[in-house]
Amino acid sequence: MKCPYCGSPDSKVLDSRPADDRIKRRRECESCGKRFTTYEAVEHSPLVVVKKDKSREIFDREKVLSSMLKACGKRPIPYAVLEQAAADIENNLVSDLDKEISSSRIGELVMDKLREIDDVAYVRYASVYRQFQDTESFMEELKNILNKRGYSVSGGDGAE
Secondary structure (H helix, E strand, O other): OOOOOOOOEEEEEEEEEEEEEEEEEEEEEOOOOEEEEEEOOOOOOEEEOOOOOOOOOOOOOHHHHHHHHHHHOOOOOOOOHHHHHHHHHHHHHOOOOOEEEEHHHHHHHHHHHHHOOOHHHHHHHHHOOOOOOOOHHHHHHHHHHHOOOOOOOOOOOOOO
């Protein structure tokens, strides 16, 4: 690492510690003795999202977080929980080693996370994502949630 004070290429690491998504290193120049801090980060090649119309754009975790925030509007869900969920989704996508991801895969991951976090937020997101065309398909999704929670749900005629 080149010293910012004297330009010498020789420095030694005094201390290393994690800082957010990178490593903070405290260094000392072996020529002039001055100390300085550097940050080291892993370089990821960008993830590319392939949309339904076959267009492509760079993956943006903020868009995932924004859509989750909309689904969770007026729900008692801490922002930190949604931030962590968005980070988990991104990590899941990065670990797949595919550099191109379909938007439908991202939508399914978001729905899975929201299902774990809050049923109402999940149904809100699913209603937009799956584009329910009628109340029956919407009710079918609600029945699936209730059945998974152990509630007995009858057919669609309203009589039990």
